[in-house]
Amino acid sequence: MKILNEAPIGVIDSGVGGLTVVKEIHHYLPNETILYIGDDARCPYGPRSVEEVKEFTMEMAEALAEMGIKMLVVACNTATAVTLDMLRERFPFPVLGVIEPGARAAVHVSSTRKIAVLGTIGTIKSKAYENAISSISANVEIIPLACPEFVPLVESGQYKQKNIQPIMQKSLEPLAHMKFDTAILGCTHYPLLHDQIQEQLPAGVTIVSSAYETVRDVESTLAGFNLANISGARKEPIFYTTGRLEGFKSIATDWLGIESPDVRHIILGKPGCQ
């Protein structure tokens, strides 16, 4: 099967978190068209079993493959941690995740070699960041912390509200007296809470999000596979959600600065499997 340069890049996440990666692709790769699926109806993936995350992620990937994408970006750490090999075996197009780029960026930034990883229960359990970091550099101490309260705050659109401060404080309290100089936002939803997270971390900690590093990987992979769209004719992104259109639309408008994003409903999986 010939993969077309003009074909869109597919981006998937359990919900609106992958929009943090879309924002970077949209900005840095102005020729590329994006098709996005957020599985908001079944979000969060973090507390789900590995089997469920694999099944739901495969459903999103299959739907985008049918729409004719040329590359898939798994813009979800929880899914990246457990599905990359499976997706790469299944599809003819390149499949990229967000964990390796985030790990690379953090190792680059940290001078004390003590790095905190904030993520979902699934990502922290998988030890995917420990594995990625140790394959880049030896002797880095990782301080993992699951923050299961954060994704619901973002999905419900409360990420800008002042009254979430006590939740942020309680979730990040275990890090208050720890020594580290870098914190990875190991969940693509967390950049929407960047300032609130920074406020609760010890002074001087640098926050790293994988979104920017991921777009560098997208760019080099497009070049490597000769898949970049050089025709310069990008189309507006289309966003599919399994959840409520209005909630998705308002976060997409706010985060991406797109006035009227094209948000559509999609049904995935078997009925009742939500």
Ligand code: DGL
């Ligand atoms: N954005 C997903 C991630 O990066 C959120 C996971 C969830 O749905 O719990 O892990």
